[in-house]
Amino acid sequence: MSTLLHFQNQVHFRAQDGAPGGPNGCQGGRGADLVVPVPVGTVVRDVVTGEVLADLKADGQEVVIARGGRGGRGNKAFTTATRQAPRIREFGEPGEERWLRLELRVLADVGIVGFPNVGKSSLLSRVSSKKAKVAPYPFTTLAPNLGLVRVGESASFVMADLPGLIEGAHEGKGLGDQFLRHASRAKLLLHLLDLARVEGRDPLGDYHVLRRELEAWEDLAEKPEVVVGNKVDLLTPDQVATEVARFREEGIELHPISAVTGQGVRELIAHLWARMQALPSPPAMPPPRRRVWRLTPEARPFEVVEEDGALMVRGPAVEQLVHRLDLSTRDAQEYLMERLERLGVMAALRRRGLAPGRSVRIGGVEFELAG
Numbered sequence: 001m002s003t004l005l006h007f008q009n010q011v012h013f014r015a016q017d018g019a020p021g022g023p024n025g026c027q028g029g030r031g032a033d034l035v036v037p038v039p040v041g042t043v044v045r046d047v048v049t050g051e052v053l054a055d056l057k058a059d060g061q062e063v064v065i066a067r068g069g070r071g072g073r074g075n076k077a078f079t080t081a082t083r084q085a086p087r088i089r090e091f092g093e094p095g096e097e098r099w100l101r102l103e104l105r106v107l108a109d110v111g112i113v114g115f116p117n118v119g120k121s122s123l124l125s126r127v128s129s130k131k132a133k134v135a136p137y138p139f140t141t142l143a144p145n146l147g148l149v150r151v152g153e154s155a156s157f158v159m160a161d162l163p164g165l166i167e168g169a170h171e172g173k174g175l176g177d178q179f180l181r182h183a184s185r186a187k188l189l190l191h192l193l194d195l196a197r198v199e200g201r202d203p204l205g206d207y208h209v210l211r212r213e214l215e216a217w218e219d220l221a222e223k224p225e226v227v228v229g230n231k232v233d234l235l236t237p238d239q240v241a242t243e244v245a246r247f248r249e250e251g252i253e254l255h256p257i258s259a260v261t262g263q264g265v266r267e268l269i270a271h272l273w274a275r276m277q278a279l280p281s282p283p284a285m286p287p288p289r290r291r292v293w294r295l296t297p298e299a300r301p302f303e304v305v306e307e308d309g310a311l312m313v314r315g316p317a318v319e320q321l322v323h324r325l326d327l328s329t330r331d332a333q334e335y336l337m338e339r340l341e342r343l344g345v346m347a348a349l350r351r352r353g354l355a356p357g358r359s360v361r362i363g364g365v366e367f368e369l370a371g
Contacts, residue, residue, distance in 0.1 A: 069093030108160035111186030319363030
């Protein structure tokens with residue numbers, strides 16, 4: 001997997017149901033797990049809460065997003081000394097359901113960022129074997145391109161040509177939200193500027209706009225950067241020196257190159273490699289969140305309220321009991337009454353005026369209980 005495009009055609013995924021039990025006390029088979037493959041670098045969020053459930057940065061990494069429901073018990077589980085052949089069974093519980101938002105953030109050591117048509121794809125094609133699309137119109141790159149850049153005989157790093165941004169990118173204008181999301185993954189940002197002003201923009205002004213967009217998105221404000229001026233093949237040496245001096249006056253080190261002729265590219269690669277070697281090691285990934293089941297009982301396991309003339313019992317344990325039991329048999333109904341007595345539900349109902357013929361609702365099921 002390299003993209004999330006296949007999720008455009010399928011948005012619902014359902015794991016296999018468990019099998020029913022068999023004769024002679026045989027347990028039904030478990031439903032098979034459903035594994036949904038995603039590209040490396042996918043961030044999984046809960047749509048409702050916005051919580052990040054997983055950040056899948058490593059090949060083969062897995063996370064359980066939704067668990068299957070617990071299977072129901074057959075009649076053998078309800079056999080007692082006084083009930084030798086009970087006609088009681090439980091329904092299986094439904095599995096968990098949730099809506100997820102998947103975000104792909106490419107994993108790259110260096111992310112090339114800049115306005116459209118500054119030469120990002122040309123630079124990637126120059127320094128790697130990746131032949132990115134190059135054309136003289138904005139937003140030629142609609143998705144990130146990755147290229148492997150070799151440094152000497154044995155070293156290498158991954159460079160990403162990220163979609164171009166425009167002013168207001170952090171608000172979603174242009175391809176801004178896509179650009180910024182991918183940029184957050186890179187260890188080092190390469191700000192590419194058009195020194196020749198082919199589009200009529202001032203490169204120093206472009207740099208400041210770029211910085212404002214980065215600082216408005218997540219943790220990009222402190223991301224290490226290298227500022228590079230492209231298209232020096234269209235300028236005289238004096239013009240290049242003037243631009244370098246302009247940036248230096250504002251405390252910015254500018255690296256002039258030409259992605260077309262290769263001028264200054266080798267020196268730039270060496271500088272990028274040295275910067276990456278000097279970066280601190282990334283922090284360890286936090287351990288995944290764990291669900292904890294506590295044995296301490298709830299202070300109020302259930303409550304009895306009156307609604308539309310009927311008595312309503314609310315409480316997870318009581319509602320689950322009613323939902324799981326198949327109440328179509330006399331044995332199951334008697335078993336339910338026994339459990340409600342042991343849980344104290346019947347005593348609570350009597351205190352609220354339970355009488356023959358009065359309706360009781362539990363978990364959306366309405367029936368009459370003997371007082």
